[in-house]
Amino acid sequence: MTAEALLQALISGLAVGSAYALVALGFSITFTTTRTLNFGHGEFVSAGAFVGMSVLFLALGKPLTATSFGDAQPGALAQFAALLAALGLMGALGWLLYVLGVRPFAGRPGMAWVMSTLGFGVILQSLGLAIWGPKPVVVPGPLGDAVIRVAGVGVRPQELLMLAVAVLIMLVFDRVMNRSLLGKAMRAVAHSGANASLMGINVQAVMIGAFVFSSALAGLSGFMLAPIAQASLYMGLAVGLKGFSGAMIGGLSNPRGCVIGGFLLGVLESLVNLWQAQWREVVVFALVIAVLAFRPTGLFGQRLVEKV
Numbered sequence: 001m002t003a004e005a006l007l008q009a010l011i012s013g014l015a016v017g018s019a020y021a022l023v024a025l026g027f028s029i030t031f032t033t034t035r036t037l038n039f040g041h042g043e044f045v046s047a048g049a050f051v052g053m054s055v056l057f058l059a060l061g062k063p064l065t066a067t068s069f070g071d072a073q074p075g076a077l078a079q080f081a082a083l084l085a086a087l088g089l090m091g092a093l094g095w096l097l098y099v100l101g102v103r104p105f106a107g108r109p110g111m112a113w114v115m116s117t118l119g120f121g122v123i124l125q126s127l128g129l130a131i132w133g134p135k136p137v138v139v140p141g142p143l144g145d146a147v148i149r150v151a152g153v154g155v156r157p158q159e160l161l162m163l164a165v166a167v168l169i170m171l172v173f174d175r176v177m178n179r180s181l182l183g184k185a186m187r188a189v190a191h192s193g194a195n196a197s198l199m200g201i202n203v204q205a206v207m208i209g210a211f212v213f214s215s216a217l218a219g220l221s222g223f224m225l226a227p228i229a230q231a232s233l234y235m236g237l238a239v240g241l242k243g244f245s246g247a248m249i250g251g252l253s254n255p256r257g258c259v260i261g262g263f264l265l266g267v268l269e270s271l272v273n274l275w276q277a278q279w280r281e282v283v284v285f286a287l288v289i290a291v292l293a294f295r296p297t298g299l300f301g302q303r304l305v306e307k308v
Helices: 003-034 041-059 076-102 112-132 157-179 181-191 193-198 203-229 235-250 255-275 277-294
Strands: 148-150 153-155
Touching (some): 003 041, 003 157, 041 112, 041 203, 041 235, 076 112, 076 203, 203 235, 235 255, 255 277
C-alpha cells in the first residue's frame, strides 16, 4: 500500500464523508431541538439530487424527465438555480414533514412519529420513481469532470468543492449556534421548550426552522454528491444510514461530534476499500456497535439527565 494510495483514499473518504457529515448534522439539529428524528432523511438526499438535476435539464432545454446530459455542460447560472431549487424545495418539504408528520404525534405516548417520517420518505421515493424512474443519471459537476493530479494523486474538482462547502457550512453553523441570538434560542428550546416559551421564544418557529434547515442540508448533500456518485433515487438510503451512523458515533446531542463522526465513517470506508471492498460495511457497522457498546451517547455526546 503506497503513500499515494493512502492519500487518495483519505481525500476520497473526506469528500464522501462530507455528505455523511451534512446528514449527521441534520439529524443532530432535529434531535437536539425537538427530540425527534426524520427517518426518511435519506429520501430527502435523493430528492435533492433529482430536483437539482431536473432544473439543469430545463436550463438546457431538455425535458424534466430526461435521462442523459450527453456532452452538454450547464452554465454557472443554471447550477446556481439548481442549487437554490434543491435547497428551497427540500426545506419546504421539511416544513411540511414537521407540520403533518411530526407535530401531531410529538409529545404523545408511543413513537407514532417514527412511522410517520418513514412513511413520508416512502411516499417521496415513490413519487420520484413515478416521475423519473429508477435509472441512475450521470450529472455534470459545476467545475467539470477533469481529474486534477497532484503528487500522483487524482482528485475530481467536485470532491474538493463538496469538502470545501461542507466545512464552510459547518463553521458557519457552529458560529451561529454559539454566537448568535438564533443559536441561543435553539439551545434554549433544546434544553426546555416550556422554559424557552416563558422567555418569549417562539418554540414552534424554532422547531419548524430545525426541520427546514435539516432537510435543506439533506438536499444540499444530494445535489453535491450527484456528480460524484450519479443521481439515483436509491442513493439516499445508504447516505442516510451512514449519516445516522456518523451521528450515533459522534453523539446525537453534539453537532460537532456528529460532523466528526460523518468524516470518520467516510475515511474509514475509503481505507477499507484499499484492503477489501466487500468488508467495508462489516467494518463500518462493527465500529458503530463497538462505540455504542462502550459509549451509548457517542464519543462526544452527553448523557441526558431529566429532573423530576
